[in-house]
Amino acid sequence: MKVNKYITIYKDMVRQIESGQRKAEDVLPSENDLCDQYGTSRETVRKALNMLAQNGYIQKIKGKGSVILDREKMRFPVSGLISFKELSETLGKETRTTVHRLGLILPPSEAAKELGTEADEKVWEVVRSRRIDGEHIILDKDYFVKKHVPLLTKAICEDSIYEYLEGELGLSISYAQKEIVVEPAGEEDRKYLDLGGFSHMAVVKNRVFLEDTSLFQYTESRHRLDKFRFVDFARREK
Amino acid sequence: MKVNKYITIYKDMVRQIESGQRKAEDVLPSENDLCDQYGTSRETVRKALNMLAQNGYIQKIKGKGSVILDREKMRFPVSGLISFKELSETLGKETRTTVHRLGLILPPSEAAKELGTEADEKVWEVVRSRRIDGEHIILDKDYFVKKHVPLLTKAICEDSIYEYLEGELGLSISYAQKEIVVEPAGEEDRKYLDLGGFSHMAVVKNRVFLEDTSLFQYTESRHRLDKFRFVDFARREK
DNA sequence: AAGTGGTCTAGACCACAAC
DNA sequence: TTGTGGTCTAGACCACTTC
Structure with a gap:
């Protein structure tokens, strides 16, 4: 090695x-x-x-x-390109992931169209909620191009998809375009989360690319407003 | 040169x-x-x-x-370390800055205490609102350690403080610790902005440092929820 | 086999800070 | 004057892609 x-x-x-x-x-x-x-x-x-x-x-x-x-x-680095499992390990909090939906779909569906795939290109859809310290406050919606990710199971989604992709499949996740906005809460947010009266969600949208510049994942990480925190370190360009 | x-x-x-x-x-x-x-x-x-x-x-x-x-x-780079003037130039939108408060204060005051200065260290406080396409949607609260910034005028604050600091004063702004959270709107938000019914604000908190690692500025940039957008580019660590 | 980027070397000269 | 980091060089060998 x-x-x-x-x-x-x-x-x-x-x-x-x-x-x-x-x-x-x-x-x-x-x-x-x-x-x-x-x-x-x-x-x-x-x-x-x-x-x-x-x-x-x-x-x-x-x-x-x-x-x-x-x-x-500088704790809580939602910054960079880090998975929820890596994050919760650095946080040291008690967390649990619940898989609500897992299956293959054919775009165009609402969020999956962000992948810009062909009409006959199949896409994995995964919807999970995250419980932290007893409260369900994050809803993660993930979309993977099947061409790059042939198989996903409930067990993988409950553990760490990234560990599976990089470890088992040998995918080289390289970079991401990240966007943070605030949106009205949707049906699924209300269904799966403890919203506590909040009408909006802080949403982190990620378009993730492999080493060869192919787009293989689109993610929406939807956080209850009061629990959302994003920390970053920035250097000034010369 | x-x-x-x-x-x-x-x-x-x-x-x-x-x-x-x-x-x-x-x-x-x-x-x-x-x-x-x-x-x-x-x-x-x-x-x-x-x-x-x-x-x-x-x-x-x-x-x-x-x-x-x-x-x-990747437009709208709130990411990195960039001033509002630089930002609005890349946006190409019609913007206007209004200075609501400008003066020297002695911490501890609510936000200025983030600077962690000595009790007798004077601090500049600047409160400005930003109008974009006819709506007042951003409230910027800036705090500068007077030791590093001897003088601030209304004219400077209406134009670009960073241009003044780097150009006139020759300060080398080097890096920043950035934090994004959502907070309930405050008295000043309601007073100076068009809140349009929103009860919360997206807040970008910045602690800005010079080349010699001295902390010289603390900033809160408070955005109306529906107008807030943060875009970033991230690479995965090996 | 040829071309590409990835790593590493040993040395040079410079600008800046400390003594 | 000495030590520090900042820039730049000319060359080497490697791993990977393409032909």
Whole structure:
């Protein structure tokens, strides 16, 4: 198993920071020191450090060094491209997933048409609700192009679809176009969730692509307004 | 004026893509070709291409080349770290800013305490509403540490504070921690905006930092629910 | 076999910060 | 002056795609 050096260094640094071994406002060893420590060249170390900076772990300051940033308020990363299972693991809350609908459909159906598939292209539809701390507050509607995902079962949908896609099927999920809007609650929202009087939902719409740029998934993650939170880290373009 | 080669290449490619000179699904010239075209080394070309990939312009495919992605649905970039003036320019809509309050305050005040300043540290407070296509739908509440921003005037706040900070004051705005939540509308929302019956607001909270990691601004951008839209591009971590 | 992007190296020169 | 990160180079080897 071939492992990239800069990925190794990146993960090692993330571990050190998240474990508290290195604290906010500490300065990392210099790039030259890190070259010695990891037995590699400077450009490779810099690749790892740039990933840390891009993801909000450090700030590089010319002439000084790389300072570790305070990520206290950066919990709950709905940001990026992360599955619900990965999310609930970092949250450490008691969660449960219920599958309400699972089957093959032929677009055009309301949301599946976002996939822009051919008329005879079959699509998996999955509707699930998420219970967190005893309340049903998220409704996830997923649509997968069958060409890329030949089989889906209830068991897979209750566990983690992404784990199955990447692990079992070997799909390389690469990037997503993400959109957040607020919409009136629909019939299914009212049917499957504890809406608590809210008339609208915060909706995260995702169009997910594979490495070869083919669109293979459209998702709507519908959150009860009072429980919705999205956290992100952004750098200013030069 | 020293200009970085890879920034030049990046901007040139962005221009070519956004002008339609290169279209979605086109393949860029190979990295070696680009080295010749720009008279530079491959690592420098790759730095530019990686920025393009990170920002959702292209997808690099091993053995094939760099494919231009369809950014049709990527308009309205509330994402990243962008000012309202920059935003409205890319939108091309008729907008107007009204300054409702501008002055120096001493925290702790409700929102300014997010800055975590000392008790005797003065803070600028700016409250502005944004009118888009004839409707007042956004309320922006900004708080700046006076130490970093000695003077603010009504004229500056009506134009672009960021332009002033980066241009006149020479501040290097570097990164931000961003949070999106939904909150009940407040007194000021009702006072300054056309709420149209909505009881809640979509709120984008920003904590903005300078290059030296000092926190200098806290912002709440409060949007009427039906007009709120946030678009982002995300890549999956390996 | 030829061309593509992915990783890695060893060195160079620069701008900035600290002493 | 020394040490830091920022940029750039010329070359190497690899894995993958295409022909």
